[in-house]
Amino acid sequence: MTITQHRLFPLLCTVTLGVVGGFANLLPFWFLDSSEFLFGQLFVLCVLLLFGWQYALLAVAIGAGFIYYRWDHCWSSVVFALEVVWLQVLCINSNKPLFLRGLAFWVLIGLALLFLFGYFFLALPLLVIVTALAKYFINAALYLAVVDLLGFFFIRQLWRASPLYQMLNYTVSLLIVLVVLVTSIVLTNNYYARLELEVKNQLTEDSLTVTRQIEDYLQSYKRAVALTAKSIELGIDKQNALAQLMLLHPNFRTGIVTDNKAQITHFYPEGFKLSMMDEDKSVADRDYYQSAQHYPDGFVSDIFRGRGLGNEPIVAISAPVMNNRKFAGIVEGSLIFESFEQFIPRLVNTSGELLVLDSANKVVYSSLKSEFKTLDLVADDKRTAFDPNTHLFQTSQNDIFYYHENNSPILGWTVVTLLERKHVNLADGLSMGIIGLSRGYYYCIKQYICQSINARAGESDRALK
Numbered sequence: 001m002t003i004t005q006h007r008l009f010p011l012l013c014t015v016t017l018g019v020v021g022g023f024a025n026l027l028p029f030w031f032l033d034s035s036e037f038l039f040g041q042l043f044v045l046c047v048l049l050l051f052g053w054q055y056a057l058l059a060v061a062i063g064a065g066f067i068y069y070r071w072d073h074c075w076s077s078v079v080f081a082l083e084v085v086w087l088q089v090l091c092i093n094s095n096k097p098l099f100l101r102g103l104a105f106w107v108l109i110g111l112a113l114l115f116l117f118g119y120f121f122l123a124l125p126l127l128v129i130v131t132a133l134a135k136y137f138i139n140a141a142l143y144l145a146v147v148d149l150l151g152f153f154f155i156r157q158l159w160r161a162s163p164l165y166q167m168l169n170y171t172v173s174l175l176i177v178l179v180v181l182v183t184s185i186v187l188t189n190n191y192y193a194r195l196e197l198e199v200k201n202q203l204t205e206d207s208l209t210v211t212r213q214i215e216d217y218l219q220s221y222k223r224a225v226a227l228t229a230k231s232i233e234l235g236i237d238k239q240n241a242l243a244q245l246m247l248l249h250p251n252f253r254t255g256i257v258t259d260n261k262a263q264i265t266h267f268y269p270e271g272f273k274l275s276m277m278d279e280d281k282s283v284a285d286r287d288y289y290q291s292a293q294h295y296p297d298g299f300v301s302d303i304f305r306g307r308g309l310g311n312e313p314i315v316a317i318s319a320p321v322m323n324n325r326k327f328a329g330i331v332e333g334s335l336i337f338e339s340f341e342q343f344i345p346r347l348v349n350t351s352g353e354l355l356v357l358d359s360a361n362k363v364v365y366s367s368l369k370s371e372f373k374t375l376d377l378v379a380d381d382k383r384t385a386f387d388p389n390t391h392l393f394q395t396s397q398n399d400i401f402y403y404h405e406n407n408s409p410i411l412g413w414t415v416v417t418l419l420e421r422k423h424v425n426l427a428d429g430l431s432m433g434i435i436g437l438s439r440g441y442y443y444c445i446k447q448y449i450c451q452s453i454n455a456r457a458g459e460s461d462r463a464l465k
Contacts, residue, residue, distance in 0.1 A: 010050075011055070011058075013047070014051060014055040015058075017043040018043065018044070018058065018062030020043055021039075021040030021042065021044055021063045021066075022040055022062055022063045024038075024040045024043065025040035025063055026070055031131070031138070031139075035131050035132045037135060037139045038067070038136075040067075041080050041139075042143035043063075044056050044059040044063060044080065045087070045098065045143065045147040046150065048087060049151055052092075053088040053092070056084045056088075057081055060081045063077060073121075075114070075117040078117075079114055083105050086102075086109070087101065087102060097170060098147055098148050099148050099177075103137075103140065106136065106140045110136065111133050111136065114136055115129060127425060128398075138185065141177065142181055142182075145178050146178070152167065192424075196424060199347060200391055200402060200404070203347065203391075203402055203404040203419060206347070206404075206417045209345075210354065210415050214343060214356065214411070215408055217343075219410075221252075221333065221335060222297065222299075222300060222317055222319070223298065225332070226296070226319040228331050229330070233322055233323065233328075239257075239268075241331075242266055242267075242331065243268055246268045251335055251336050252334060252336075253306075253312070255267075255268040255331070255334070256272075257321070257330070258289065260327050260328050262283050263281050263282055264281040264282075265329070283332075286304075286316070287301050287302065287304075288318040288332055289330055292318040292332075293327045296320060296322075297319070300317050302360050302362060303364045304375075305375060306334055312336075313374045315334070316332055316335070317332065317335060318330045318331065340354070340356055341365070344367055347419045347423075352419045353367045353420070354367050354416070356413060356416075357414040358413050359413060361377060361378045361379070361414070362378070363376045363377075368418070371396065386403060391404060399421075399422075400421040401418040401419060401420050402419050402420075403418040404417055
């Protein structure tokens with residue numbers, strides 16, 4: 001008795017192919033950047049052809065363990081098991097090729113189930129689900145074509161009832177499908193990689209540019225406040241000097257002048273003075289007062305909540321007023337942080353996102369309102385959502401952003417520029433269209449080749465007669 005006749009031979013082969021298929025599922029064959037091909041089903045279908053559907057389901061269960069190890073779930077294995085049953089009923093029992101009927105399973109059942117699993121059980125973003133569905137369909141087309149070709153060469157009973165020209169037509173069609181799919185995947189992934197690299201480089205440049213723009217922006221306000229303080233030292237009326245500062249720089253919400261005891265002596269606008277009538281007019285507790293005398297060229301505070309004319313978050317810019325080299329008070333302007341909206345970058349023909357943190361890691365400005373609110377402290381647990389290795393940031397809604405951060409040596413602030421990954425995937429839609437165009441091209445070539453084969457086969461038949 002040979003080893004192939006041993007009753008445990010099918011079981012041993014099934015376990016071996018199942019383990020090999022499991023390891024194949026762990027290989028990093030990427031589709032775009034967020035989904036991996038699962039070629040382990042190729043070995044499962046080989047088991048189906050060789051030993052039947054019961055052994056194939058055992059191979060699916062073995063592969064499911066590897067998928068669970070990689071992804072912490074194995075919902076896709078449920079669909080793979082159903083595919084085995086479908087192919088057994090519609091293909092194996094009637095000795096029909098697997099490719100077209102296998103693709104029909106994915107169109108009618110497989111993709112719908114995967115969508116339900118991804119959306120309701122795994123709560124994945126819609127774009128990630130759509131990308132995964134495209135991957136699964138292409139994945140199925142690849143392994144179904146390969147298994148049919150292997151069946152043609154090694155399992156002859158599947159083809160015994162087919163005429164020669166039909167077998168040749170089908171084989172040529174499968175070979176063209178494989179060439180088109182592999183070429184399309186390579187071109188799509190290469191284009192995506194180039195686009196992703198370009199976006200990351202652009203984010204790096206934009207973060208540097210935005211940092212310099214914010215530095216220049218705040219430096220100009222610092223100079224304006226410092227010049228106002230100098231003009232007061234030279235004898236200009238304090239109220240007039242303050243009003244001139246506010247009129248020339250409309251992004252200042254309010255302005256004050258204090259004496260050397262931290263008491264506010266002059267206000268702008270007039271409504272600010274009225275709102276402070278019943279309030280403590282001392283700013284001795286404010287950082288912009290305590291630090292101003294040490295920064296004659298101007299001081300930029302971290303963000304804090306204002307008082308008096310509303311309680312909006314503000315950034316204070318102050319400068320000391322000196323009298324005979326003695327500290328005589330400060331001039332301060334409260335900057336509206338929403339003016340930072342002008343620095344939001346544009347990438348891939350769409351608007352990006354901007355996050356600005358002060359030296360205490362508090363949010364000065366954020367265009368991602370759902371994730372970061374002004375004055376929020378971005379603690380270490382929140383910073384873990386920023387992966388410095390991949391430069392990806394994941395929101396609480398599982399949206400993925402490319403990002404780059406840059407620290408300002410002048411301000412001590414951090415500027416983060418971001419772009420949602422879906423925009424890159426949508427921009428890659430052109431390369432995804434290559435697959436569709438290639439399919440049409442494949443169909444034309446296949447028709448031409450098959451017609452030639454049919455003509456040659458007819459000539460051979462007539463010659464034999």
